[in-house]
Amino acid sequence: MEFNGVFHQAYDNYCYPLNEDELIINIKTGYDVKEVNIILGDPFAAGILGGGETWNGDKQPIIFKKKLKHQIWWTTTVKPQFKRLKYYFELITEDERWFYFEDGFVSAEQMALEGRSRQCFVFPWMNPCDIPVTPKWVNDTIWYQIFPDRFCNGDHSIDPDYVVPWRNRGKVKNEECFGGDLAGIIQKLDYLKELGINGIYLTPINESPSNHKYDTTDYAKIDPRFGDEETFKRLVLEAHKRDMRIMLDGVFNHCGYYFAPWQDVLAKGADSEYYDWFMINEWPLDFKHGAAKKGQFYTFGFFDNMPKLNTNNPAVRKYFIDICANWVENYHIDGLRLDVANEVSHRFCKELRARLKEINPDIYILGEIWHNALPWLRGDEFDAVMNYPLGESIKDFWIDKSQTNQDFEYTINRCYTNYMQQTNDVLFNLLDSHDTKRLRSDTKNLDQYFAQLAVLFAMPGSPCIYYGTEIAMPGSYDPDCRRCMPWDDIEAGKFKERIEMVSKLIHLRASEPLLKGRNFHFPDDFADNPRVIQFRKMGWVDTYVEVIVNCSDEDIEVPKDGEVLFERHCIDTTLLTNGILIRKIVGNGDKM
Template sequence: MTADAGLTSATLVIEERTLVGNYDEFSYTELTKDPMAKVVTAEGERWEASYTFPDVAVYGYYFEVVANGETYIVHNNDFSVYWTPEKGSGGESMIAFQPSDTDAVRRYRHSSYDGTFAVPEWSKNAIYYYIFPERFRNGDTSNDPTVGQDTILGEAVEVHSDWNDAPWVPGTGDGSDEFYNNDFFGGDLQGIVEKLDYLADLGVNTLYINPIFEAASNHKYDTADYKNIDDNFGDNALFETLTTEASNRGIRVILDTSLNHTGSDSKYFDRYENFAELGAFEGETIQESSPFYDWYTFDPAGTTPEAMYEGWVGVDSLPNLNESDSWKAYAYGDADSVTNMWLDKGASGWRMDVAPWVSDEFWREWRDVVKANDADALTVAETWFDASKHLLGDMFDSTMNYIFRNAVQDFAAGESAEEMYQNLELMRENYPQEAFYALMNLLSTHDAARALHHFGYTGPESSAEAVAEAKTRLKLAVLFQMAYPGAPAIFYGDEVGVTGGEDPYNRATYPWADEGGNPDMALLDDFKALIQMRNDNAVLRTGSIDAPVYADENVIVLVRELNGTHAITAFNNAAETSEVTFTVDDLASLNFNDALSSEALAVPASGEITLTLPAIGGQVFISQ
């Protein structure tokens, strides 16, 4: 810490962070206060102290300083990081009078991670194609859901006759019934198998598929049977065909499930008496003799069925799971556990739903099983906030990067580049490098409005001008995504112009031309070019990265390097061209070509570089 002359003393305060659940419990516990030593230099005073962090954990620190008889704190800034209750992005600090309550302190955060932590090497080079299977492609109409036969929570399902319908939402006047998540289009695993050549041609190398196990709803997070593919999607043999055929094309498959809750309409709970084996709440009666009884917590005093058990975040169709020994054995402990079974059938890893709601110890034990089965298998958490505690080498390799999603969406929409980038710098500084280069970098997801919707293409009512601008802004976001560390994720249909607001409109069908859809083939070609740019240039995937060499309200410029190859990546969100000048000594006298246009750039011996960036666009220069 540097300071002007006048400080009487300075103290480094170290604390350990406790974070449980979705910030259900959050606190810091003081470990030590270390006096700092003053060092006088020509530039001023520097105060120094050292500390060795004892364990794998997330720690906080700040400084207490005394000047003119008054005690102050030097702590983190008050920047709000997306989705994260704890404020502060690192970097520039703020000074305040010492508060009477340390809850007012904004700690700098430090991740002390396992020194042996390594993610699968392939995951740093992954480009995900992210599929909501019920809406991607109907490859086998014989397994489609059937009205009068299939049910959800004891009620009838609805089936669309037109693949290009919008998803139905109760209460909107679209003609649907009053139940959510019960309308089906017929997408299935055979549809994915049919389009593997399309995906290989797109340039992706990893499929992330939302849940495919037996379940009543269209989203399948209400698992009915973890060990069988949903019969409207296919069967277990077809899953093995999918992984084999994908592997033949150099594509891996990542599966998705929740080990936090099952469905109430499941073989394990069986509230609606749809299964042969005795469920823990079969017929809305607590069944203590059920083999699944200790998987759940019941309250016999409840006066309604819903009051007799706890659903995840109050959703009674998703009863929470206890971390009982029998459940853990079934989930990951047994040789034929859910975790092992699907890895053995060809999955390359797991994305775990609502990870913060499950205990750290559960995830540590689960990770050990995954890595013992296949050291090259990937573990991905669903966390929306700063995921530091999950990325210390003892739980997950990666997370769905919602912070990246919001930051890049807002930048591409025209908001402050400097403000946006603080979110990304937080992760670069706080996450272990292994995890940082394997983050699943999202733009659209099944849980939030699609990127094009955020950029102004909200539906058929949008003007041609609004649609064109939204697609231009999407291309800027994808350019950033493909030129930045971490694994880009393309949500099915984004590449051909699919839009949609909040769930379920973001889960629209892919507009296949042979199903009467109208995919934007020009946008598809742009996606292919950007993906190829990333695949062709290792420096964009695993090259080093530091703080921006230039940043203002509209422009971000980054420099990357790998094994002597340099890259300059520059992005402009302004509606007009932007000329920027900056100096990078390490790039002096190097020659570059634009990876997309082949435009040449010769850096003079001074290292001073001037770029003229296109409106709502950017450039990626690779050294020659």
């Protein structure tokens, strides 16, 4: 047996409570393992521990599995009668049988030795307050990310003197201010509602000298270029009237150069009461030669004008958590995204969650983390993270023509075995953002563009599109990915077909419960054509929504069984290159 391919631990995403009654247990094995059984029972079923008892447990097969690149992920759900569980595994290959315990592998002969220890895996107790709980409404949400300065100028009376004329097309510069504001977003709420959007994620709106606002000057103040506190309250109110949620962007890893405590430090040095609010290693700072690159103090990246905040300091934590509490209590926001969340202290994140969930248990707390983020997703910090690994995996399949549908299956399964199921339900799924090249500029043609969006909208989690995605707006890396929304062209109908296509996908996602579900399966109907993606979102036995995307260079035959929910380049029973078919097959009604 491939012992190195086997792994399990009795915590994190390998063993965790889904709710107060159900415990999810997962184990990885190599492909040589053909059968996995779990032997389980209550730890005290045979008596107290160390009392000479003989504990055996009941054997159950583990039948559900997902394929990874080099391993199989086996999963089962159990209901411990007394909220605790003791267990081990039986692993069967074609010609071997081994038993897997916390201390390693045991042969059948060793199992028969009288008195030999059995160091089982144990999940001690399913304490309700330790069970990860995520806000259910997020799974029903289709997000729309807005970079305010470039979205819509709705109030010219607050335009600064240096505002430049709105640019319907072409590249933009970081130093250009176009006058987009909160009033402009309010004016376009009905447009977004018709598109099918029910969640808006705003990049920072607090006072800052830049257009991106990630160098905050005053966390307690709305930037005057965007409006004021009353304007933002009106935006939230009008959004809520349309059943739309609002999520703000909080920058707590670093601040801007003109943040008052930093200015106090620059003026007073080590005598400033705010000196320990920042991570300063050496004083005075030599800005002329790049103080950050010399390591004199820590910053975001190596930008001297973005000093890193010391969230290890209780005073810093209290200050920013009070700021966030005010946003929830005063503005009634529904979500909070934390910028550069993986560099903020875990202590800050834990205290922030406790405070905000006390005010609004249903608030959505999202972290910007681009890599595996399990340490932040154990139920006491974030509800979810921005699912960049999923977006990159989807795009890679179109960029890398050597990838097969089996590779696609492996990488998608990897994305959804990293975390708990309740986390997967609310992952923030995206294909591009203000920090990346736009999807349209990464994609050769519109057929491939819509195909990738179709896959995104069928994945577990909560999908987000970046403003302009509905018109296939192009844009290279920052700042080109932050172009102005071309409202004149949109209102003239130049993008009508594109908007209708994206809106149809959005409304399908919103109306079909199975597309939002966490259960999916990759059949192998197209094993002979490795560039055809096929997966099913499972519901009841024999009831599923199937997504088929033909990425090959040849047309394929696909019977139009069931109810066709969406199709593009599908003629009769022929799915053309870059064609999309989404259909629903209704079975006999037995639950899976």
